[in-house]
Amino acid sequence: MVRKLSTILATAVVASAAFAVPAKAQDSVYVPLFTYRTGPFSGSGIPIANGMRDYLTMLNERDGGIGGAKLILEECETGYDTKKGVECYEAVKGKNPVMINPWSTGITLPLIPRAAVDKIPILSMAYGLSASADGDTFPWIFNPPNTYWDGLSMIIKYIGEQEGGLDKLKGKKIGYVYLDAGFGREPLPLFDQLSRDLGFELKLYPVPADSMQNQSSQWLSVRRDRPDYMVMYGWGALNPTAVKEAAKINFPMEKFISIWWPGDDDLRSAGAGGKGFKTLNWHAVGTDFPALQDIQKLVVDKGLSQAQKNTLGEVLYNRGVYNSMLIAEGIRNAQQITGKKVVTGEDVRRGLETLDLNEARLKELGLEGFAGPIKLTCTDHNGHRPAFMQQWDGEKWVKISEPIEPMADRVKPLLEAAAKDYAEKSTGWPKRTEPCDKQS
Amino acid sequence: MFYREAGQFKTNYAADMAVFPILQDKIGIALILTLALVVIPLAGNAFFLSVVMIPFLIFALASIGLNLLTGYTGLLSLGTAGFMGVGAFACYKLTTIFPGVNIIVWILTSGLFAAAVGVFFGLPSLRIKGFYLAVATLAAQFFLQWCFIRIPWLYNYNVSGAIEVPTRTLFGIPVTGPNASPEMRYYVVLGIVILLTWVASNLVHGRIGRSWMAVRDMDIAAELMGIKLLPTKLLAFAVSSFYCGVAGALMVFLWYGGAEPEVFSINQSFLILFMVIIGGLGSLTGSFFGAALIYILPIVLRGAPSLVGLNIGAATVEHLTFMIVGALIIFFLIVEPHGLARLWQTGKQKLRVWPFPY
Numbered sequence: 036m037v038r039k040l041s042t043i044l045a046t047a048v049v050a051s052a053a054f055a056v057p058a059k060a061q062d063s064v065y066v067p068l069f070t071y072r073t074g075p076f077s078g079s080g081i082p083i084a085n086g087m088r089d090y091l092t093m094l095n096e097r098d099g100g101i102g103g104a105k106l107i108l109e110e111c112e113t114g115y116d117t118k119k120g121v122e123c124y125e126a127v128k129g130k131n132p133v134m135i136n137p138w139s140t141g142i143t144l145p146l147i148p149r150a151a152v153d154k155i156p157i158l159s160m161a162y163g164l165s166a167s168a169d170g171d172t173f174p175w176i177f178n179p180p181n182t183y184w185d186g187l188s189m190i191i192k193y194i195g196e197q198e199g200g201l202d203k204l205k206g207k208k209i210g211y212v213y214l215d216a217g218f219g220r221e222p223l224p225l226f227d228q229l230s231r232d233l234g235f236e237l238k239l240y241p242v243p244a245d246s247m248q249n250q251s252s253q254w255l256s257v258r259r260d261r262p263d264y265m266v267m268y269g270w271g272a273l274n275p276t277a278v279k280e281a282a283k284i285n286f287p288m289e290k291f292i293s294i295w296w297p298g299d300d301d302l303r304s305a306g307a308g309g310k311g312f313k314t315l316n317w318h319a320v321g322t323d324f325p326a327l328q329d330i331q332k333l334v335v336d337k338g339l340s341q342a343q344k345n346t347l348g349e350v351l352y353n354r355g356v357y358n359s360m361l362i363a364e365g366i367r368n369a370q371q372i373t374g375k376k377v378v379t380g381e382d383v384r385r386g387l388e389t390l391d392l393n394e395a396r397l398k399e400l401g402l403e404g405f406a407g408p409i410k411l412t413c414t415d416h417n418g419h420r421p422a423f424m425q426q427w428d429g430e431k432w433v434k435i436s437e438p439i440e441p442m443a444d445r446v447k448p449l450l451e452a453a454a455k456d457y458a459e460k461s462t463g464w465p466k467r468t469e470p471c472d473k474q475s
Numbered sequence: 476m477f478y479r480e481a482g483q484f485k486t487n488y489a490a491d492m493a494v495f496p497i498l499q500d501k502i503g504i505a506l507i508l509t510l511a512l513v514v515i516p517l518a519g520n521a522f523f524l525s526v527v528m529i530p531f532l533i534f535a536l537a538s539i540g541l542n543l544l545t546g547y548t549g550l551l552s553l554g555t556a557g558f559m560g561v562g563a564f565a566c567y568k569l570t571t572i573f574p575g576v577n578i579i580v581w582i583l584t585s586g587l588f589a590a591a592v593g594v595f596f597g598l599p600s601l602r603i604k605g606f607y608l609a610v611a612t613l614a615a616q617f618f619l620q621w622c623f624i625r626i627p628w629l630y631n632y633n634v635s636g637a638i639e640v641p642t643r644t645l646f647g648i649p650v651t652g653p654n655a656s657p658e659m660r661y662y663v664v665l666g667i668v669i670l671l672t673w674v675a676s677n678l679v680h681g682r683i684g685r686s687w688m689a690v691r692d693m694d695i696a697a698e699l700m701g702i703k704l705l706p707t708k709l710l711a712f713a714v715s716s717f718y719c720g721v722a723g724a725l726m727v728f729l730w731y732g733g734a735e736p737e738v739f740s741i742n743q744s745f746l747i748l749f750m751v752i753i754g755g756l757g758s759l760t761g762s763f764f765g766a767a768l769i770y771i772l773p774i775v776l777r778g779a780p781s782l783v784g785l786n787i788g789a790a791t792v793e794h795l796t797f798m799i800v801g802a803l804i805i806f807f808l809i810v811e812p813h814g815l816a817r818l819w820q821t822g823k824q825k826l827r828v829w830p831f832p833y
Contacts, residue, residue, distance in 0.1 A: 070789065070790070072789070072790030072793070073790055073794060073797075109789075110788065110789040110790075111789055112790055112792065112793040114793065117731065117734065117735065117737070117738055118530070118738075121526075122526045122774065125521070125522050125526040126522060126526065128522070129520075129521070129522065140735070141637075141735045141737055141738075144637045144639070144733045144734075144735065145731045145733040145734065147639075147733070148639070148640075148653040148732060148733065149653045149732065151653070152653040152654055164635050165634070166634065166635075215624055216624070216636065216735060216736070216737055217635040217636040217637050217735055220624075220634075220636050221634055221636075224634065243621075243624075244737055244740070245741060453634050456633075456634075457633075457639070460571070460631060460633070460639065460641070461641050461642075
């Protein structure tokens with residue numbers, strides 16, 4: 036008995052001491068980064084983690100943080116596992132984090148109701164719950180720069196352009212291969228509605244999460260159905276497998292269009308067969324930007340990064356950079372609004388809500404031309420920014436279209452209905468009480 | 476020296492057959508209960524309660540459920556996560572349809588739904604055994620997970636396909652939802668786990684448990700002794716699934732606060748099976764040991780480097796944790812193939828004769 040008790044006590048002591056709040060250094064802002072460098076999704080997770088970390092590290096090295104407050108970065112490994120993600124959240128909650136970037140829809144969902152209670156904003160950049168774009172219902176959640184519904188409407192618009200007008204889609208067959216989870220299923224209502232309105236036939240090829248690496252049956256059906264276009268919503272191992280399978284059945288790659296998640300490695304692993312594959316994207320690839328040069332000089336060359344030198348500028352690396360740019364701008368805005376150096380989660384929520392990244396500001400950041408301008412408001416936590424199409428030329432991504440505006444008229448009603456539905460179903464969902472700040 | 480029953484005389488059969496026949500054991504269990512009920516909520520911080528204790532108790536409950544089936548009745552099951560999911564989704568449906576009824580009632584009721592599903596998938600157990608039964612329960616796992624994804628009615632047609640836990644109160648204090656304090660959630664979980672562990676202990680020490688064990692040890696012999704195989708096996712499935720269902724409902728309602736169907740994947744089933752095997756098949760104490768080793772140990776290991784002032788990357792720590800936990804599992808299974816519970820028994824036995832080993 037004594038032994039058992041002492042084990043339990045020892046465990047308790049170790050566990051509580053390990054996560055005890057560290058003494059807060061003067062003038063610092065704590066930014067936890069939820070990353071996954073292990074597990075089946077690490078292929079997508081590693082470049083993103085590197086990009087996020089390196090940009091913020093660069094700000095620390097170059098400017099000594101943001102507005103004089105040093106950033107304290109801490110990675111928490113989630114493995115894309117909801118269990119560990121919630122554990123990470125509880126672990127960092129006590130250390131006054133200014134915001135949480137869950138990087139997984141599965142982790143975002145349980146955190147959404149907690150955000151308002153714990154006063155920690157959540158930045159789920161172009162993932163998570165699409166409905167959370169509605170700032171009136173979800174004052175603490177931000178998902179810029181566009182939702183999965185926006186993404187789908189842009190893809191359909193692009194296909195329409197290829198065919199010479201949306202009305203030409205009548206009678207066409209569009210296949211949809213997707214991760215059979217919340218993320219991949221979310222576009223379904225919009226897809227259904229579009230197929231009815233525009234008259235194209237929709238074929239569904241769901242891929243269950245546990246058989247992402249075995250899609251032969253789905254692609255056998257694709258071969259039989261011969262769709263004119265394929266649309267993909269995948270993540271992790273699903274993407275490279277789908278590209279490989281498509282190449283195997285000789286599906287025309289330039290008619291295979293994905294949402295913004297496939298990375299360089301996904302395509303590289305498919306070899307020559309992946310050439311011509313297209314994805315949406317909203318930011319540039321490559322390192323021809325002053326900010327990325329600074330990362331190279333101040334972080335990577337100094338050995339402060341975990342990234343391989345040649346992975347800088349890859350699409351998912353740059354996506355991590357974009358995410359961190361939003362984090363940094365949220366913090367900076369918060370400092371300007373409140374006049375404080377050391378901001379809290381509540382301040383950063385206001386900072387994100389008044390986020391206004393125009394061309395001039397992007398230039399100041401050394402990211403001119405890196406991404407389009409974006410402005411968030413109290414009601415719109417998303418921005419619904421246009422994205423462009425990029426194509427894999429066998430070695431790198433090449434931008435092939437002008438930015439495509441999402442179909443706001445179709446996305447907006449869906450979004451409002453979903454937000455209302457969410458608030459209604461979660462009885463006691465709090466009404467927004469947070470006041471709205473003026474744009475800074 | 477301290478752990479010895481000398482001088483403790485049993486004067487009736489009841490005392491002789493008690494679950495804890497020795498005074499020291501009774502003191503021990505009382506100490507553990509005081510620790511769990513008083514010391515931990517008072518001393519533990521929010522992180523310790525909501526990340527260590529609540530999940531540990533929930534996993535222990537699920538392990539007890541699987542242990543009743545696999546450890547006590549000898550029926551190998553890989554559908555644990557599926558049955559947990561049934562409990563979670565049933566509880567979600569019940570509380571959204573009848574929001575007025577107390578959530579504790581629904582958590583316990585949802586176990587009955589899981590039990591019914593468990594009985595259905597337990598039907599083949601009369602004809603197949605061992606690995607073949609494992610395959611049949613694997614089918615249950617896949618089928619149920621498919622249902623959670625494909626039947627939108629189950630998650631109230633949510634666009635995200637996930638279930639969101641609404642706020643529910645007990646005596647006016649929130650127990651689920653974002654406003655529930657870790658202490659409150661801990662007490663609810665602890666209460667249910669203590670209650671169900673007590674019930675399980677009575678089950679396995681009584682007639683039903685004995686018939687389960689008879690079936691496990693040799694089903695033909697059990698049949699010859701007059702134990703009806705089908706009802707016995709189905710009862711094992713029902714009770715086991717009930718426990719898993721309640722554990723699943725607790726998991727979503729009092730731990731996660733919202734979940735995707737992905738939570739109830741095959742990996743979860745394996746995790747709980749490992750807990751049962753490492754803890755010790757056919758032991759309730761073992762279920763707690765197994766849950767502690769598999770769930771709590773990685774958390775402690777993850778916290779250890781920063782505690783001693785080492786600065787290692789989060790991913791490296793994760794890799795090290797995987798390796799250390801794996802090595803420890805192999806170590807424990809080599810030292811004692813019957814699991815931690817047997818190790819504990821041996822330890823107690825040694826303590827009894829200490830300091831004179833003979």
